[in-house]
Amino acid sequence: MRRKKQIFLSLGIAIVLLAVTWWVDLWRNTEATIQVLAARCDIPAGSRIEADHLALISIPASLNRAGYLENQELAIGRWTTGFLAEGEFITTNRLHDRARGLSYPDAALGRRLITLKLEPAAANGFWLAAGNHIDLFLIPHSQDRESEMLILEQIRIMAVLDENTGHRLTDTHLATTTGRLICLDLNVEQAGLILGRLGSHDIRMAVVNENPTG
Structure with a gap:
């Protein structure tokens, strides 16, 4: 008698599980779906969206x-x-609706x-990295007295970039023959002084030694 009860109980549980499974499948099959836009490929910041950038993906409406x-x-x-x-x-x-250009998260507004x-x-x-401070020396090619060396102090390095790829470099503490580009964080006056002397001055930098405990 007890064995029959166990058999009936097992059959009952199996029927309930089958019913639940059937109901879940039915609910999934009848739930409304919608098509939403997704990026078909990686799209850089500041890009104008074209049709080729987009794909339509079906998802359950409840997930939107x-x-x-x-x-x-x-x-x-x-x-x-x-x-x-x-x-x-x-x-x-x-x-x-309009191109805003790139936002540089490590630079203050208007820099x-x-x-x-x-x-x-x-x-x-x-032998430097992003965040280092440097003194920039603009040394004139001409040796006359009117051409004096110009020093811009405590300029922050925004990034050290690979010359070939433009990617930021994080491990730059070893001398190497690979090309480097140095991105500087400046005010408008400093930027004008540098750009106005690119053809007539040599540029040298001295890294400011930071206090590791400060």
């Missing part, structure tokens, strides 16, 4: 809580406010960024 765009016409011709990765769903706040190509001997053998 973030307000993903559903119509290509709402995206084509607009500009990305930041980097969009391949496959990323696109929302209104990721696009803008001027200048990138210089310097030889290793002029750039401390590239």
Whole structure:
């Protein structure tokens, strides 16, 4: 008798599980789906959206809580406010009607960024990194008295870049023959002084030794 009860109980549980599985499958098959826009490829910040950038992906309507765009016409011709990765769903706040240019997160509003190509001997053998402070020496080619050396003190290095790829370099503390570009964080006066002397002055930098405990 007890064995029969166990058999009936097992059959009952199996029937309930089958019913639940059937109901879940039925719910999945009947749930409404929508098509939303996704990035077909990586899209850099500041890019103008074209049709080739976009793909339509079907998702359950209940998952569209973030307000993903559903119509290509709402995206084509607009500009990305930041980097969009391949496959990323696109929302209104990721696009803008006009190109805003790039935002440099490590620079204060209104600062001027200048990138210089310097030889290793002029750039401390590239033994420097983003965040270092330097003194910049503008040395005139002419030796007359009216041409004096100009010194710009405590300039912050925004980034050290690979000359070939433009990518930021984080391990720059070893001298190397690979080309380097030095991006400087300047005010408008400093930027004008440097740009106005590129053809008539040599540029040298001295790295300011920072206090590691300060």
